[in-house]
Amino acid sequence: MVSAGNVSISSSSSNPRSVSDPNPHSDTDPRFYGRRKGKPLKAARQGLLESLLPHVRIERPEGPLDPTTLFAFKPTALRLEIGFGSGEHLAAQAGENPNTGFIGSEVFLNGVASLLRYVGAANLANVRVFDADVRLLLPNLPDAAFERISLLFPDPWPKTRHAKRRFVSPEMLDECARLLADGGELRVASDHPVYQRWTLQHAAVHTNFQWATKGPEDWRTRPVDSVATRYEGKAIAAGRKPAFFTFVRRNRAA
Ligand SMILES: C[S@@+](CC[C@H](N)C(=O)[O-])C[C@H]1O[C@@H](n2cnc3c(N)ncnc32)[C@H](O)[C@@H]1O
Numbered sequence: 001m002v003s004a005g006n007v008s009i010s011s012s013s014s015n016p017r018s019v020s021d022p023n024p025h026s027d028t029d030p031r032f033y034g035r036r037k038g039k040p041l042k043a044a045r046q047g048l049l050e051s052l053l054p055h056v057r058i059e060r061p062e063g064p065l066d067p068t069t070l071f072a073f074k075p076t077a078l079r080l081e082i083g084f085g086s087g088e089h090l091a092a093q094a095g096e097n098p099n100t101g102f103i104g105s106e107v108f109l110n111g112v113a114s115l116l117r118y119v120g121a122a123n124l125a126n127v128r129v130f131d132a133d134v135r136l137l138l139p140n141l142p143d144a145a146f147e148r149i150s151l152l153f154p155d156p157w158p159k160t161r162h163a164k165r166r167f168v169s170p171e172m173l174d175e176c177a178r179l180l181a182d183g184g185e186l187r188v189a190s191d192h193p194v195y196q197r198w199t200l201q202h203a204a205v206h207t208n209f210q211w212a213t214k215g216p217e218d219w220r221t222r223p224v225d226s227v228a229t230r231y232e233g234k235a236i237a238a239g240r241k242p243a244f245f246t247f248v249r250r251n252r253a254a
Helices: 043-051 088-096 109-122 160-165 170-179 193-203 230-237
Strands: 002-004 007-009 077-082 100-105 127-130 146-152 180-190 209-211 243-249
Touching: 043 109, 077 088, 088 100, 088 109, 088 127, 109 127, 146 170, 170 180, 170 193, 180 193, 193 209, 193 243
Parallel strands: 077 100, 077 146, 100 127, 146 180
Antiparallel strands: 002 007, 180 243, 209 243
């Protein structure tokens, strides 16, 4: 059990690492193009990185990882959020679904600190954090582990010459299809027309996914069980129209 302010979280981690020794990225790992650090952190957020992160952090696995063992309870289901940004969506989902285990991945340290604020304030025992490139975690997770994977407002990399940097790719869609249980959902939101088209060009035609849509009124509207993220707010304030795509994992037996 760890206490930090009003935080009191049971931990399954017996040997938490210090924040000065984050999940490392080696020269042979896939290249990451985004930001890892932003403005200097305020003392309170730095304090959360030091006191709380070691207890909720997922260490970079060296072999297969059973994600249910990350929690101090047996989750009834698992969800994954890739690039959770400031963590408001992940924290809200975790608060509403206390029996579900949530794994969030984020490379940007300031975002990790922001999520920890929510985790601490609401004492969310069902959140675990991989504070590194999610591609270093996914291969170690088992098939059909998740009921939902969320990828909300990923960096669009709109220039054609940067298309290889986009998270949505045939390889990542294969990996998400492997990780999702039959009937599980891959949710992708984007406010960028290039990324919206790109996502449909790849995910809507993927053999293991079915685009769950009846018409624009559903993909133009955020799913009712989710909250707006910071990037959604920025997009709408700038006059851009977000799209919320849901792709359902087809049954393996079919
Ligand atoms: C445009 S921001 C959107 C953040 C948040 N989902 C939102 O809607 O406000 C994209 C985020 O994805 C993170 N990210 C990009 N690639 C990632 C990766 N491979 N693994 C983990 N996080 C990643 C970035 O650090 C960044 O914070």
